[in-house]
Amino acid sequence: MTASWPKSLDTLFGACTTFAKYVSEATDGKFQIQTFAAGEIIPGLQVLDAVQNGTIEMGHTALYYFFGKDPTWALFCATPFGLNTRQQNAWFYAGDGQKLIDDFGAKFNSKCILMGNTGAQMGGWFNKEIKEPADFRGLKMRISGWAGKTLTKLGLVPQQLAGGDIYPALEKGTIDAAEWVGPYDDEKLGFYKVTKYYYYPGWWEGGTTNHLLINLTKFNELPKSYQAIVLAAAGLANIEETARYDALNPGALKRLVAAGTQLRPFSQAVMEACLKASNELNAETSAVNADFKKVWDNMVAFRNDEYLWWQVAEYSYDSFMIRSRTRG
Amino acid sequence: MTASWPKSLDTLFGACTTFAKYVSEATDGKFQIQTFAAGEIIPGLQVLDAVQNGTIEMGHTALYYFFGKDPTWALFCATPFGLNTRQQNAWFYAGDGQKLIDDFGAKFNSKCILMGNTGAQMGGWFNKEIKEPADFRGLKMRISGWAGKTLTKLGLVPQQLAGGDIYPALEKGTIDAAEWVGPYDDEKLGFYKVTKYYYYPGWWEGGTTNHLLINLTKFNELPKSYQAIVLAAAGLANIEETARYDALNPGALKRLVAAGTQLRPFSQAVMEACLKASNELNAETSAVNADFKKVWDNMVAFRNDEYLWWQVAEYSYDSFMIRSRTRG
Numbered sequence: 001m002t003a004s005w006p007k008s009l010d011t012l013f014g015a016c017t018t019f020a021k022y023v024s025e026a027t028d029g030k031f032q033i034q035t036f037a038a039g040e041i042i043p044g045l046q047v048l049d050a051v052q053n054g055t056i057e058m059g060h061t062a063l064y065y066f067f068g069k070d071p072t073w074a075l076f077c078a079t080p081f082g083l084n085t086r087q088q089n090a091w092f093y094a095g096d097g098q099k100l101i102d103d104f105g106a107k108f109n110s111k112c113i114l115m116g117n118t119g120a121q122m123g124g125w126f127n128k129e130i131k132e133p134a135d136f137r138g139l140k141m142r143i144s145g146w147a148g149k150t151l152t153k154l155g156l157v158p159q160q161l162a163g164g165d166i167y168p169a170l171e172k173g174t175i176d177a178a179e180w181v182g183p184y185d186d187e188k189l190g191f192y193k194v195t196k197y198y199y200y201p202g203w204w205e206g207g208t209t210n211h212l213l214i215n216l217t218k219f220n221e222l223p224k225s226y227q228a229i230v231l232a233a234a235g236l237a238n239i240e241e242t243a244r245y246d247a248l249n250p251g252a253l254k255r256l257v258a259a260g261t262q263l264r265p266f267s268q269a270v271m272e273a274c275l276k277a278s279n280e281l282n283a284e285t286s287a288v289n290a291d292f293k294k295v296w297d298n299m300v301a302f303r304n305d306e307y308l309w310w311q312v313a314e315y316s317y318d319s320f321m322i323r324s325r326t327r328g
Numbered sequence: 329m330t331a332s333w334p335k336s337l338d339t340l341f342g343a344c345t346t347f348a349k350y351v352s353e354a355t356d357g358k359f360q361i362q363t364f365a366a367g368e369i370i371p372g373l374q375v376l377d378a379v380q381n382g383t384i385e386m387g388h389t390a391l392y393y394f395f396g397k398d399p400t401w402a403l404f405c406a407t408p409f410g411l412n413t414r415q416q417n418a419w420f421y422a423g424d425g426q427k428l429i430d431d432f433g434a435k436f437n438s439k440c441i442l443m444g445n446t447g448a449q450m451g452g453w454f455n456k457e458i459k460e461p462a463d464f465r466g467l468k469m470r471i472s473g474w475a476g477k478t479l480t481k482l483g484l485v486p487q488q489l490a491g492g493d494i495y496p497a498l499e500k501g502t503i504d505a506a507e508w509v510g511p512y513d514d515e516k517l518g519f520y521k522v523t524k525y526y527y528y529p530g531w532w533e534g535g536t537t538n539h540l541l542i543n544l545t546k547f548n549e550l551p552k553s554y555q556a557i558v559l560a561a562a563g564l565a566n567i568e569e570t571a572r573y574d575a576l577n578p579g580a581l582k583r584l585v586a587a588g589t590q591l592r593p594f595s596q597a598v599m600e601a602c603l604k605a606s607n608e609l610n611a612e613t614s615a616v617n618a619d620f621k622k623v624w625d626n627m628v629a630f631r632n633d634e635y636l637w638w639q640v641a642e643y644s645y646d647s648f649m650i651r652s653r654t655r656g
Contacts, residue, residue, distance in 0.1 A: 025556035026354060084646060085414070086447070086574050093571035119414070120641040182641060201645035228353035229557065236563025243421035246414050250633035253640065263640065271648055305578035307646075307653045312581065312591065313448040313510060315646055317529035318412060318635075320599055322643060325635045 001035050001058035001212075002042040002050060004065065006164045009185055011244050013037065015116040015210060015237040016060045022233035023226075031226055033058065044162030048073075051213045052108045059213040060115060064145025065160065069108075072291040074146035075299060076101050076112065078121075078208035080278040082299060085117045085207030085242060087306045092209075096298050104291055111219040115234045116210035116241030119249075121202035122186065123266055124179025125170070125195040130266065133273035142166050142178035146281075147204030153277035163189065170194050181208070183252035184245060192261045199264050203274055210241065329363050329386035329540075330370040330378060332393065334492045337513055339572050341365065343444040343538060343565040344388045350561035351554075359554055361386065372490030376401075379541045380436045387541040388443060392473025393488065397436075400619040402474035403627060404429050404440065406449075406536035408606040410627060413445045413535030413570060415634045420537075424626050432619055439547040443562045444538035444569030447577075449530035450514065451594055452507025453498070453523040458594065461601035470494050470506035474609075475532030481605035491517065498522050509536070511580035512573060520589045527592050531602055538569065 001020065005012040013035070020033040038044030047059035048066045064074035075082070076097070083091055091097035092114050105112045124143065130136065137155035141148070148158025159175055167190050169175045177195070179202060180186050192198075212234050219227065257263065266274075286293035329348065333340040341363070348361040366372030375387035376394045392402035403410070404425070411419055419425035420442050433440045452471065458464065465483030469476075476486025487503055491513075497503045499522050506523075507530060508514050520526070540562050547555065585591065594602075614621035 022556050022560045026553055026560060028551075028553045081649065081652070084642070084649070086570060089567055090571040090574035093568045094575035120645040122641050183637070201641045201648070203645065203648065206645045206649070223356075225354055225356045228350050229560070232350045232354060232557070232560035232564045234564075235567055236560045239417055239563055239567040240421045242414060243418040246418035246634065246637075247422035247630075250637040253637050265644060275652060302575075303649075304653055306574065307649050309511070309574075309578040309581050310646065311650045311654075313450050313529045314412070315650060316593060317448040317531065317534045318638065318643055318646075320529070320531065321409065321412070321534070321631075321635050322639045324409070324603060325632055326639075 001033050001060060002038070002040070002047055002056050003036065003059065004038050004044040004047050004061040004162060007037045008188060009163060011118070011181075011185060011241060011248065012060075012116065012163075012210065014244060015241040018240055019115060019212065019233050019237040022236060023229055026229045026233065027226070031229070038162050038164060044164070045160065047213060048108060048110065051110055051215050054215050054217070057215050057218045060210060061213060062144065062208060063112070063211055067146050067149065070291065071146055071149070071285055071289065072104055072295055075292070075295045076104075076209065076211070077145065078205040079146050079299075080150050080204040081275055082206055083303050083306065085119050087303065087310075088117060088207040088209050089114065089238070090306070091299065091302050095302050100295050100298060104295070106216060109216045111214040111216045113212040113214070113231060113234045114209060114238045115212040116238055118181050118205070118208045118210075119242055119245050121205035121208055122179065122182045123199035123202045124177055125186070125191045126177045126197045126199060127195050129197055129264065130199060130270060132267070133270055139177050140175045142169065142175050143204070144179070145204070150204065150274065150278050150281050153281060154273060167191065167194075182245065182249050183256055184248040187252045187256055192256050192259055196260070196262055197264050198256065198261045199266055201266070203266065203271060212237075329361050329388060330366075330368070330375055330384050331364065331387070332366050332372040332375050332389040332490060335365045336516060337491060339446070339509075339513060339569060339576065340388075340444065340538065342572060343569040346568055347443060347540065347561050347565040350564060351557055354557045354561065355554070359557070366490050366492060372492070373488065375541060376436065376438065379438055379543050382543050382545070385543050385546045388538060389541060390472065390536060391440070391539055395474050395477065398619065399474055399477070399613055399617065400432055400623055403620070403623045404432075404537065404539070405473065406533040407474050407627075408478050408532040409603055410534055411631050411634065413447050415631065415638075416445060416535040416537050417442065417566070418634070419627065419630050423630050428623050428626060432623070434544060437544045439542040439544045441540040441542070441559060441562045442537060442566045443540040444566055446509050446533070446536045446538075447570055447573050449533035449536055450507065450510045451527035451530045452505055453514070453519045454505045454525045454527060455523050457525055457592065458527060458598060460595065460597055467505055468503045470497065470503050471532070472507070473532070478532065478602065478606050478609050481609060482601060495519065495522075510573065510577050511584055512576040515580045515584055520584050520587055524588070524590055525592050526584065526589045527594055529594070531594065531599060540565075
């Protein structure tokens with residue numbers, strides 16, 4: 001299994017480790033999966049090619065990296081103003097998400113299984129304040145997937161770099177801004193040493209899903225018992241990755257702020273402009289890409305119902321808890 | 329495996345079905361788990377006794393049912409103003425939760441493994457409006473676990489009934505009010521036919537966790553490979569139960585409102601009075617129960633850090649999405 005991340009990111013790579021461990025234990029060591037970091041044998045952004053071609057049997061990645069092959073990939077991972085983490089899981093495990101990705105993934109000879117979710121991400125690191133939509137203009141920013149394409153509508157110049165390549169680019173000034181995930185990973189990657197403003201929320205990654213990719217021919221050749229073990233172990237690795245992020249982010253956030261990082265919310269004007277750009281891009285893409293339209297329409301209908309319910313119990317509970325905490 | 333729920337509640341009982349299916353498939357049918365609804369062989373509220381005594385090997389339940397044996401049980405399941413769903417998973421998978429429940433559960437000869445979470449629940453069904461804290465006084469309410477004890481401070485008379493026994497009690501007037509889970513389950517149980525007001529949020533169940541209970545002696549006797557399969561399958565069943573609730577609740581909420589159910593938020597005054605009662609009860613209990621104090625203190629420290637971070641990316645993302653949806 002090759003990953004799109006370095007081993008130092010023990011949240012993302014941890015999903016690979018957990019998965020391989022349970023598969024091995026469940027089979028008394030008969031089914032061994034060797035895990036490789038980005039670049040060890042396959043570059044971080046070439047996981048899909050390698051799995052599709054059978055160069056390697058499995059990969060762990062964020063499918064929006066492959067929006068250049070087809071933007072439909074981004075919808076299964078994270079897309080601007082898409083589903084939050086639990087909604088993403090609900091869409092895959094109990095909605096139409098898995099069926100849609102099974103159909104689409106088969107065109108790339110890939111079986112795609114949920115294996116990790118980062119939670120809502122941060123909006124990234126900037127050397128200047130982003131007060132209005134025009135402040136994105138001309139910025140060279142490392143930003144993943146469909147979000148980069150969306151922000152070109154506001155004049156941003158997106159760069160897609162694997163995790164391990166971002167800090168050097170930021171330090172050398174090859175890029176002006178960068179987003180990765182959230183406090184815990186971003187602290188590890190060291191962005192706070194070379195940039196000052198840390199924005200939220202990452203409106204393009206409300207609940208970024210990682211997938212286990214398996215060469216479909218190889219997956220179909222597995223014994224049924226091994227297929228069941230793969231699915232169950234991936235399920236555990238999925239929920240555990242989110243748990244690790246949720247447990248590790250608060251401490252990292254405190255350390256970053258103590259080290260001088262300035263937290264900034266994107267203004268309402270910025271959020272509205274981005275939503276408008278996103279809606280335009282998705283409409284344009286839906287007009288020319290039937291797969292994209294099918295998946296996006298399904299996801300939007302699901303999302304709108306989800307948030308109808310979300311605001312009742314879940315959001316009002318969190319609201320009270322957040323207000324109570326800040327009052328001590 | 330015996331459950332605390334009827335089979336008709338396919339969300340909760342569905343976790344048992346998923347778990348047994350994956351364990352069977354992963355072992356080529358060699359490890360078969362037969363699932364029983366509440367009352368088929370063990371009453372719904374006697375799962376812990378039955379597992380502890382070895383009457384049955386496994387159970388699926390909500391541990392707060394057993395607060396009468398020790399209120400520490402409630403903390404592992406759902407407790408007023410406790411953790412939300414993802415935070416609960418984070419505490420168990422990546423914080424101290426699993427270690428704490430392993431130590432505590434051993435006193436009851438039980439291995440406890442996460443297997444389902446309902447999400448934030450609703451505050452229940454009432455025949456009259458609850459406008460101020462005094463409106464709880466004298467109400468006979470079916471309410472689970474530690475929440476019932478908390479509300480006795482406000483004069484409520486709590487009743488603990490298994491899911492299948494609530495509707496008849498409500499219909500006969502043996503109880504005045506009842507809470508179960510949320511729209512999907514509550515619609516199935518028919519409460520909307522005999523009560524009018526449906527309150528939110530369920531401040532006593534921010535993320536109610538279900539557990540797979542296994543007789544500890546039996547668990548330790550399992551081959552290591554079967555233990556790994558049990559843990560992985562329970563992990564998948566855990567995330568899938570939440571996914572099912574999240575996918576099914578929106579439609580049920582719409583149908584309930586269309587059928588005349590009146591949604592009502594608990595007022596700030598009610599929430600504050602309940603928080604005060606909860607803090608008092610937890611302080612009193614901590615003073616006399618060392619296990620409770622140890623677990624509660626650990627959870628509160630975790631919770632406060634979690635919500636510090638939650639309000640940044642996650643909550644601000646959801647806030648924007650909810651506001652955007654209501655504006656169309």
